[in-house]
Amino acid sequence: MAVDVRTMHLILLGAPGAGKGTQASYLREQWGLVHISTGDILRAEVREGTALGLEAKGYMESGALVPDDLIIRMMEERLGKLGAETGYVLDGFPRTVAQAEALQAMLERIGHTLNAVVNIDVADPELIRRLTGRRVCPNCNAVYHIDTMKPKVDGICDVCGSALIQRKDDQIEAITNRLAVYKSQTQPLIDFYQTRGLLVVIDGTIGVAQVGEKIRTALCGEVN
Numbered sequence: 644m645a646v647d648v649r650t651m652h653l654i655l656l657g658a659p660g661a662g663k664g665t666q667a668s669y670l671r672e673q674w675g676l677v678h679i680s681t682g683d684i685l686r687a688e689v690r691e692g693t694a695l696g697l698e699a700k701g702y703m704e705s706g707a708l709v710p711d712d713l714i715i716r717m718m719e720e721r722l723g724k725l726g727a728e729t730g731y732v733l734d735g736f737p738r739t740v741a742q743a744e745a746l747q748a749m750l751e752r753i754g755h756t757l758n759a760v761v762n763i764d765v766a767d768p769e770l771i772r773r774l775t776g777r778r779v780c781p782n783c784n785a786v787y788h789i790d791t792m793k794p795k796v797d798g799i800c801d802v803c804g805s806a807l808i809q810r811k812d813d814q815i816e817a818i819t820n821r822l823a824v825y826k827s828q829t830q831p832l833i834d835f836y837q838t839r840g841l842l843v844v845i846d847g848t849i850g851v852a853q854v855g856e857k858i859r860t861a862l863c864g865e866v867n
């Protein structure tokens with residue numbers, strides 16, 4: 644039976660800067676999928692000074708992963724609120740094999756089926772170029788780049804008019820650490836999902852709209 648794209652449950656995998664957040668926004672706009680970004684949730688917790696935010700801050704600023712138990716609890720709470728008919732795209736979760744196993748158990752418990760895992764593939768030099776030039780909106784989480792995705796007015800978010808900022812973990816030292824952490828802890832998920840027949844690999848080095856189009860074609864070709 645064909646699956647309605649609006650009810651799909653997707654994971655976006657990829658290194659820091661591969662374009663997960665950018666493509667998740669595209670899928671939200673195109674298909675109305677709920678965008679669940681662990682990075683955005685954690686940054687909001689840090690801004691609000693919650694207990695979770697205070698615990699997560701140091702890990703995030705240095706480019707390390709926040710401990711699995713905190714992330715798994717946070718995501719159990721978030722996913723548990725969604726009905727099986729709500730389509731969503733997970734951006735930044737899971738990031739370790741332990742998180743992927745916990746997600747599998749969570750989905751079984753709440754009766755959701757994972758439709759696909761999209762791995763956005765980009766090499767390190769381009770990732771570094773993207774991350775060092777990225778600017779973000781601290782209010783609505785819109786993402787820009789100083790060379791390739793400029794806002795209409797310099798330094799101001801097109802969507803909500805807030806002043807754009809550079810993330811603390813977009814400094815080169817934290818970026819180097821994030822890329823190393825990605826290789827050791829998150830890259831193993833490519834095999835994890837490949838063996839489960841869920842992996843789709845997309846070249847992330849082409850333009851934003853073209854990457855989105857490739858994701859759409861890959862998913863609709865398989866499930867629609």
Ligand code: AP5
Nearest residue numbers: 659660661662663664665681682703709735773777788851
């Ligand atoms: P998180 O916010 O998830 O960071 P990340 O995975 O490092 O990913 P990024 O947000 O940096 O990159 P992205 O792939 O979304 O790229 P984007 O679309 O912005 O996590 C931050 C921290 O939180 C972690 O380091 C960790 O501490 C903690 N954390 C989060 N989740 C966790 C978890 N599950 N477990 C433990 N800890 C966790 O694009 C990047 C730039 O490239 C932008 O400027 C964009 O304009 C540009 N761009 C995008 N696509 C293209 C394209 N096709 N062509 C040209 N430019 C492009």
